[in-house]
Every structure is written in C-alpha cells, then in structure tokens.
Amino acid sequence: MKASKARSLAALDRRLGELKEQIASVGFLLPGSVVRRFMPCGKPGCRCGADPPRLHGPYWQWSTKVGGKTVTRRLPEHAAAVYAELVDNRRRLEAIVAEMQRVSERAAKILLEEAAAAAGQAVNRSLSSVGH
Numbered sequence: 001m002k003a004s005k006a007r008s009l010a011a012l013d014r015r016l017g018e019l020k021e022q023i024a025s026v027g028f029l030l031p032g033s034v035v036r037r038f039m040p041c042g043k044p045g046c047r048c049g050a051d052p053p054r055l056h057g058p059y060w061q062w063s064t065k066v067g068g069k070t071v072t073r074r075l076p077e078h079a080a081a082v083y084a085e086l087v088d089n090r091r092r093l094e095a096i097v098a099e100m101q102r103v104s105e106r107a108a109k110i111l112l113e114e115a116a117a118a119a120g121q122a123v124n125r126s127l128s129s130v131g132h
C-alpha cells in the first residue's frame with residue numbers, strides 16, 4: 001500500500017474509533033419526534049374560534065411510526081422534556097452512524113483500490129508463470 005493511502009486509511013480508522021466512543025456515550029433513546037402544538041377545541045363561541053383565533057395549549061405530543069402507521073401520544077409537560085431528551089439521543093446516534101458510513105465509504109474506496117491492485121498483481125504473477 002502506498003504511504004499516502006496508508007496514512008489516509010489510518011486517519012479514517014482513528015475517526016471511526018472516535019465515533020465508536022461517541023456511540024458508547026449515547027443514553028436511552030426513542031424513535032419519533034416531540035412536537036409542541038396549539039389547537040382549537042371546536043366549541044362554538046370559544047376564543048379559539050375568534051378572529052384572530054386564540055388557540056389552546058401548548059400541548060405536547062410524541063409521534064412515532066409503528067408498523068408504518070403514525071402513532072401519537074399526548075404528553076404532560078414534564079414527560080415532554082424527558083421524551084425530547086431521548087429523541088435527541090436517537091438523533092445524535094443517527095448522526096454518528098451517518099458519519100461512520102461516510103468515513104467507511106472513503107475507507108472502502110481505498111480498500112477496493114488496494115484489493116484491485118492486489119488482484120492485478122496476482123493475475124500478472126500467474127500470467128508470467130504460464131510461459132515458464
């Protein structure tokens with residue numbers, strides 16, 4: 001392997017190691033998202049139907065997909081803070097994994113070039129042995 005490629009691969013390997021350490025520090029996690037909403041109640045004459053409307057809320061919701069269907073759960077405010085933290089943890093994990101994939105794609109390119117070069121050398125060796 002060329003020195004420059006070996007250095008690049010070593011740097012990518014170091015970065016992968018850092019990302020693995022970051023994953024180890026990710027806490028409990030949840031799918032979905034936490035949203036803050038203001039809503040009308042629909043009762044006639046209520047302020048939420050006025051012009052301009054004064055909606056009710058804030059209400060907190062956690063939404064996630066279960067078997068392709070979006071499931072929404074209403075949350076009291078103290079629960080919303082906990083859910084939001086766990087959802088943030090999952091997003092952080094996804095960001096780390098996404099970077100691991102980018103780093104790995106760059107490493108794969110180098111490894112594939114090396115594998116191709118090694119295969120080429122093996123072919124050259126077998127060809128040169130044919131005539132002897």
Ligand SMILES: [Zn+2]
Pocket residue numbers: 040041042043046047048049056
């Ligand atoms: Zn209302």
